[in-house]
Structure formats: structure tokens, C-alpha cells
Amino acid sequence: MSTAVMDKAEADDKAAASHLITVTFRIRRFNSEISDESRWEDFAVDVDPKDRVLDVLHKIKWEIDGTLTFRRSCAHGICGSDAMRINGRNRLACKTLIKDINPEKPITIEAIKGLTVLKDLVVDMDPFFQAYRDVMPFLVTTGNEPTRERLQSAEDRERFDDTTKCILCAACTSSCPVFWNDGQYFGPAAIVNAHRFIFDSRDEAGEQRLEILNDRDGVWRCRTTFNCTDACPRGIEVTKAIQEVKKALITRRF
Structure with missing residues (x-):
């Protein structure tokens, strides 16, 4: 790779990084194989404010903690499988942008209420x-x-x-x-x-x-x-x- 191409790639990486912000996802975890009680766990993640909550959950699962469990399918607001409580309100993770939910404070994620939690964000439907x-x-x-x-x-x-x-x-x-x-x-x-x-x-x-x-x-x-x-x-x-x-x-x- 030529020096000019390398310099351009580095510049692009820096430009992309300049748009990132660090957000804390506070996720309510539950695993009956470990404990009968749920617990809150924090994850600090660098994200683009225009990312969706689902994108950040993917980042956490794929890069930080592979045990995090949640449902999703189409990721475009049609299947409805990724409904969860985000900052205390029921929303679809694939339709909720980080910039719209006050990323300056910890963003709370938990399973929807009224249905038995099977693991983390997955409930018995x-x-x-x-x-x-x-x-x-x-x-x-x-x-x-x-x-x-x-x-x-x-x-x-x-x-x-x-x-x-x-x-x-x-x-x-x-x-x-x-x-x-x-x-x-x-x-x-x-x-x-x-x-x-x-x-x-x-x-x-x-x-x-x-x-x-x-x-x-x-x-x-x-x-x-x-x-x-x-x-x-x-x-x-x-x-x-x-x-x-x-x-x-x-x-x-x-």
C-alpha cells in the first residue's frame, strides 16, 4: 500500500473516530443458572450518536460479552422481536437512535415487564x-x-x-x-x-x-x-x- 493511500486511510479513521462518543449501557442481566436474582451491569462503549440501540447491543455481544442474550431478527422494525424497556419505556431497539435517548447519562436496558424473564432481555412469549x-x-x-x-x-x-x-x-x-x-x-x-x-x-x-x-x-x-x-x-x-x-x-x- 502506498504512503498516500495509508495516509488517507489513517485520516479517514481519525475522521470517523471524531464522531464517536462514549456511552454507558446499564443492562439488567438475569441467568437462572447463576442466580435467582437479576443484577445490573454497565458497559462503556464508543458509538456514533446515529447508531441504533440494537447496533450497540451487537457491539457488546460481539466484542465485549458474548453471553449477553436478546432477541432480534429483521432489525428493521417489522418483526417486532427486539422490544425491550429502554430508559424505562417500551421501544424497539432497532428503531431507537442513541442521540434520541440522552446518551450523556447511562442508558438503561431491561426486559419488557409482565412476562417471565428467561435470560437477560429474553422473555417467555x-x-x-x-x-x-x-x-x-x-x-x-x-x-x-x-x-x-x-x-x-x-x-x-x-x-x-x-x-x-x-x-x-x-x-x-x-x-x-x-x-x-x-x-x-x-x-x-x-x-x-x-x-x-x-x-x-x-x-x-x-x-x-x-x-x-x-x-x-x-x-x-x-x-x-x-x-x-x-x-x-x-x-x-x-x-x-x-x-x-x-x-x-x-x-x-x-
């Missing part, structure tokens, strides 16, 4: 997905299989458009105080996914879903705190959807 399955999140029709597409007007589609955006990240459900205190509650995500089919003009099981949500652990447990709406990374009006399901239960019009 089985109860969450069971509630989702219980509300029948699929189109139900009767009669013979159609020979052509079931048509729907733009107005009918718009009626439930907002609740089609759910990515099942559990950010809304695990931000709900009712769910924290009683894991039997269906939770916002399940109700949102029931809403998506209750108000679908092509579906024929709306009454059945409403009866499921009329249960003691159903929609009436909601206390309208708006935590779920604030936590949703997709901007779904979760609280509004829950209220619409309550109204449908009272009026039986949907």
Missing part, C-alpha cells in the same frame, strides 16, 4: 401468543369456498386499517399495568387483533370474538391509561381500538 390465538386472529366465513376474490370497498377496508399494522412485538401489552398485575388479561395486542377481524366486512365471527372478549379477563379490564398507545412502535391507536370493541359489545353494531 407463550402467554402473549396464547392470548393472540384465543381471539381467533383469522378470517372466518361460512358456505362453499369462493371461486373469486372476496371484494371489499375502500371504505370498508379503512374501518380496520389501523389495526392491521400490528407486528406482535408485545410492547403495548407489556406496558399495561393491568397485565403486569394479572397475566390472565388478554392484553391490548390480542384485542387489537380481534378488532382487525371484528370490523372486517368479510368476516362472519364477530359475535363469537366479542363473546370471547366479554370474559372477565377480556376487554372490560382495560383502564384506559393510554400506555399501550404510547408504547406502540407502529403508531396504532390502541386505546381507541379497545374502546371501539367495548362499544360494539354494548350496541352489537360493528
Whole structure:
């Protein structure tokens, strides 16, 4: 490599380094094989302020401590698998930039609440997905299989458009105080996914879903705190959807 090329490479490295800042990630660790108690552990990392929290977690795992455990898949805000509590708020690690969460102070990272922690930032999602399955999140029709597409007007589609955006990240459900205190509650995500089919003009099981949500652990447990709406990374009006399901239960019009 020529001297000129080496000098340019060094200059580029220095320019890149000049943008870095040192942040402290304070991560709540848990490993049942070591202790029944969780503990906080600090990691000082040099990062670009425009890096995502997920990028820094990768850096910690790949370069500092390979035992750090968390979920992630697409890393682009679609799969929902990297939901966690960042500075006390439910967020997706892949959509949260370091510069947006006050990097001058330690950044706290912990598992979402209300679900059993398996290890570090990984929780048991089985109860969450069971509630989702219980509300029948699929189109139900009767009669013979159609020979052509079931048509729907733009107005009918718009009626439930907002609740089609759910990515099942559990950010809304695990931000709900009712769910924290009683894991039997269906939770916002399940109700949102029931809403998506209750108000679908092509579906024929709306009454059945409403009866499921009329249960003691159903929609009436909601206390309208708006935590779920604030936590949703997709901007779904979760609280509004829950209220619409309550109204449908009272009026039986949907």
C-alpha cells in the first residue's frame, strides 16, 4: 500500500473516530443458572450518536460479552422481536437512535415487564401468543369456498386499517399495568387483533370474538391509561381500538 493511500486511510479513521462518543449501557442481566436474582451491569462503549440501540447491543455481544442474550431478527422494525424497556419505556431497539435517548447519562436496558424473564432481555412469549390465538386472529366465513376474490370497498377496508399494522412485538401489552398485575388479561395486542377481524366486512365471527372478549379477563379490564398507545412502535391507536370493541359489545353494531 502506498504512503498516500495509508495516509488517507489513517485520516479517514481519525475522521470517523471524531464522531464517536462514549456511552454507558446499564443492562439488567438475569441467568437462572447463576442466580435467582437479576443484577445490573454497565458497559462503556464508543458509538456514533446515529447508531441504533440494537447496533450497540451487537457491539457488546460481539466484542465485549458474548453471553449477553436478546432477541432480534429483521432489525428493521417489522418483526417486532427486539422490544425491550429502554430508559424505562417500551421501544424497539432497532428503531431507537442513541442521540434520541440522552446518551450523556447511562442508558438503561431491561426486559419488557409482565412476562417471565428467561435470560437477560429474553422473555417467555407463550402467554402473549396464547392470548393472540384465543381471539381467533383469522378470517372466518361460512358456505362453499369462493371461486373469486372476496371484494371489499375502500371504505370498508379503512374501518380496520389501523389495526392491521400490528407486528406482535408485545410492547403495548407489556406496558399495561393491568397485565403486569394479572397475566390472565388478554392484553391490548390480542384485542387489537380481534378488532382487525371484528370490523372486517368479510368476516362472519364477530359475535363469537366479542363473546370471547366479554370474559372477565377480556376487554372490560382495560383502564384506559393510554400506555399501550404510547408504547406502540407502529403508531396504532390502541386505546381507541379497545374502546371501539367495548362499544360494539354494548350496541352489537360493528
